[in-house]
Amino acid sequence: MSTTPPPVAGAAPEPTKELPGDALEAPDTAAATPGTGRARKGKRNETLYFALRNPKVVGALVVVLGLFGLGMIAPLTFDHGPMDYVGAAIEPPSAQHWFGTTMFGQDVFTQFVAGLRSTYMVGVLAASLAAVVGMTIGFVAGYRGGWIDEILNMLTNVVLVIPGFVVLIVINAYLGVRSVPLQALYIGLFSWPWVARAVRAQTFSLRAREFVDLAKLSGLSTGAIIRREIAPNMYSYLFMTFVLLFGGSILTAASLDFIGLGPTNAMSLGLMMNQAVQWSALHLGMWWWFVPPGIGITAIVGSLYIMNVGLDEVFNPKLRET
Template sequence: MTTPDTEPSGTAGAAGTAAAPGAVAPAPAGAAAPRGALAETLYFAVRNGKLLAGLAVFTLLLLTALIGPLLLAGDPNAYVGLAAQPPSGEHWFGTTHFGQDVFAQFVHGLRATFHVGALGGGIAAVIGMVVGFTAGYRGGIVDEILNALTNVVLVLPALAVLLVINAYLGVRSLTVQAVFIGLTSWPWAARAIRAQTLSLRARDFTDLARLSGVSTWKIITREIAPNMSSYLFMTFILLFGGAILIGASLDFIGLGPTQGISLGLMLNNAAQWNALHLGMWWWFVPPGAGITAIVGSLYVMNVGLDEVFNPKLRET
């Protein structure tokens, strides 16, 4: 599995131009038109079923990841019951081939999965924004150098590089895994942000700021980035989901953390001990469903946000 190579379309026009902020779609008949950009965005956000559904699933899983380990203190890999027991009142998700509680592993695995997604996606987003903004605004030789760097990283087989690095690490941790994922996942985001910046740097408000003597950094952070805020947020969502998928892939093939537990490691253990052939569906279904639910909710949220931020796609 690889990181998504598509980019959010909510603010991209035919030439990669950001949607004009403040554009107002007609309000439904009999409803008062919302005033202000924020009020307008909220007005359509609370009426978008995709966004609300994705946000509800994501929030539920996130709360489980944050609160669950506090309620289920202890080692999730501890042997707490009889082996290979199906779900019951005592063990909600049953037990593994070794008598470990699957629900405890699932809850702790959710936290690990969110950790990899947030850190890996965050690192990729920061690098992508720095490279994309700098290349798009400065242009010239700076743009050429950063474009060359982006293309080099883009054509590298990221998963293969991660496989080699993880294979030669004596002790692997979730944080190290997330950092490597972030360092190899940013090129497509940098190229997308660069395209948006190239468009915005030619706008009148950017020219006015430049003529006023405002520094490059302030122009990027105060003039260009705010006009791309929705686009940047949706880019981070895609990077978040991509980091989770890559992390789960590494875990599943046995190159996950050497200590602890994750949803990908649960799938790896279930596959190693023939859970499918033994009919122990409760061992591999929860982690697989958890990964699918997290990534699926992120992409559904992204589609909903696209419809909210893009006036042409809004459901009135």
């Protein structure tokens, strides 16, 4: 989002301006050294080794992938949909209905796993869009500089000062959100400015390195230099940025769904909480209707931010635990 709003807005906080670990410590002769590919492969293997030894990364990955697998596999075993009436109303959790039933006899567990699908879909799509737009603008502005940088930086600042969450509310209220991909499009278009500024700052630092100068002398185009020389030296930073975008997009989507401005033709965790509030689940003691989606959102987003902390420890040699 444009700034760092309260958590309810769902915006991911801007990561530190310094690259994690030794990302900037690339050899000056990287463009000309024959063994550069092997060196990068060895560095990736080393990163994977430390990642698998980091409890924060492993634990968060288990939660995120576990819920993702549940959302993908469990619906294949159901013979009813999330909106079907399958039992008596207001039934507490039981062997037949693991998460109980709603006010209308709908199975809450079926709605929960369907909501997981929508949650991951909007998170991946919105984060991918924001990452592509933000990183592209950041790379081009940081590498080219001059009037191109001024124009792109002005565009970034304009979008940055716009209260993105408020704009999303207005857009959704007047245009409506009829699908998860459309909601992801709205979120992604207002989530990229901080990414562009962060990537631009790192590109400024890398473009003056000697291996970039050697790439220029070899006749590589601007796009090739960015892809082959600059971006690979920022892969850890870019990956952590995507993780933050993923978590922020999920929070934003859940917030919009909770206030009734999300897709109504697809079940989501935020929509489950919205329906529970509308039908006074808390006052009726139907805790099984709103607790699971709340725990699900907290588990996914919390795990992503814990993963980001663990990845910082993995990519930064000074923070690694031996």
